[in-house]
Amino acid sequence: MSTRTRPRAHPDDATTTYREALREGLREALTSDDRVFLMGEDVGRYGGCFGVSLGLLEEFGPERVRDTPLSESAFVGAGIGAALAGMRPVVEIMTVNFSLLALDQILNNAATLRHMSGGQLGVPLVIRMTTGAGRQLAAQHSHSLEGWYAHIPGLRVLAPATVDDARHVLAAALADPDPVLLFEHGSLYNAAGMLDPAVHDVDLDSAAVRREGADVTVVAYGGCVSKALEAAEALAEEGISAEVIDLRTLRPLDDATVVGSVRRTHRAVLVDEGWRSGSLSAEIESRICEQAFFDLDAPVERVCSAEVPIPYARRLEEAALPQPAGIVAAARRVVS
């Protein structure tokens, strides 16, 4: 540990990474509320498997930054129990693929206890985990299963895509009386950006318009937002004005922002790193059709991951994932 230095937000310019922003959010939560504690595999001495919690053990001690044994079900369930008892635990699961070992606790307990108890109990728990592909980690470390979780009543599902959201999302999540799942896209940890000093919180009830446009609405979330913005830039050069919406909250969905945009642009391209079949993008497409069918000038297009376990080889992995070129092509089809 002594040989590792603690990365801090760059002091000279206001630039920070997504990872550092998440860490600042954790630091702030641990400082401001003594009910908050962090637990998970390797969150302490190791510093978090992706380095998010590096230095927090030294700062807050082993009671509040707790390394757990490899037992996703037990420590997620323990987080639920501690939340029931009035604590505000933040549980880290290394990746969404491993969260399946805790799926019982998340679905059968966290999401249902309030209802089954007739409103007597609440589970104010935050579960953070890494999601997504792009780092050649192959088929057991790369999937995007947040859409599955977004299926479940009783949960709130978040996917911060920017450094500002990464910085402020945790406070909002901890203020929620229900279990909140926070999906951190693995390819974003090193993404750097300027923290906006004017931003102090995240509105968890609304999607964010990241770029305004008039010809087509591009909806994305998490790791695909930057790809959508890149595509919008390319489309602008062709004279196509794309509006880019970052969903930010995957459950409950902010229909109003999405549908409102589609009513203006009359066209939609939905980007989703999940598999197409039964995906979040399918749900959004349904809602657009239900609420804005007669405003559409073209069938909705979707850009999703190919229906294949994410492969290792770089070329194959890239081919499996939504890419800016695919988004551009889809946008061209809907505006033509």
Next chain:
Amino acid sequence: MATAHGDTSAGTPQAKGPRRARGTATATPSRTPASAHDLDLLRQMLLIRRFEERCVELYSAAAIRGFVHLYIGEEAVAVGVHQALDERDAVVSTYREHGHALARGVPPEAVMAEMYGKTTGCSHGRGGSMHLFDAARRFYGGNAIVGGGLPLAAGLALADRMRGESRVTCCFFGDGAFAEGEFHETANLAALWGLPVLFVCENNLYAMGTALVREHAQTDLAMRAASYGMAAWAVDGMDVHAVEKAARGAVESVRAGNGPHFLEMRTYRFRAHSMYDPDRYRSKGEIEEWKRHDPVTGLADGMRASGLLDDAAMEALDHAVMEEIDRAVQTAEGAPEEAAEDLLLHVTGRHEEAPS
């Protein structure tokens, strides 16, 4: 005792944790005189017994529905263990939890109304037989995922540990649950962190139709629990005094900071697994043999022998219990149903209180 369980002896340590001191099972004698205490134990066990017998009738009459799992035969476990717990403690239970809820003090009216799916039910009709909750009594349900309550118990205990509260979380589960990963993960976590959990394994020899010997390679559950580094006992779960004594010793030691303890309660269910179960996997003879160790008649006979109970007193007790259950049924039948407009209540807490 029927042979299948082998020897049981209350308060005898099966094995002890290598790192933490084992709590002794010297029972703190209850403050009430023995006669009054025994009468109370008998009343509580009888209440559970008669309550569930009424459930069978109501089920046959289709007044209550769903999966209903009876505790008949196992009453000594819930009642004995609860003698050692007090208000500040927490209880996590299973789907076979009528006995646990009643022993915890959840009013029979609230439990019965829940079976009827009424507004006055202890889960406002959202839970039914398998999901009884009572937050005020720290009764955390009512979990129908085998093993699913165990991690919750560790978390409740963790919160107590972090806040320096001298509270104990008692978690009931079955011999079948002992085979689940969630038990083993939780046992390790609780022992590793020294959490104040009392694990009460109700070994009734069956997980649905699967006998203990067909579900566990090593059937000495207390010994296996001890391998996690916690004190573990096997207890005659048909003897309420033995259960109480073991539970008092274990709770005292957990409260003293000696980490989790494990009690294997060797017991037996006299009825089928649930109302759906034709009970084809065990012999009538086996059931009859175990009924000779009925915990309710066992206690009553003992009290009779020592002159603490006579026919008149027994009749009076039974009468009082039946009246209580009649009242519970009447109020449940008369209680209002939840309005369909309230269907979506209690899904999220945006407009409801979170625990503080």
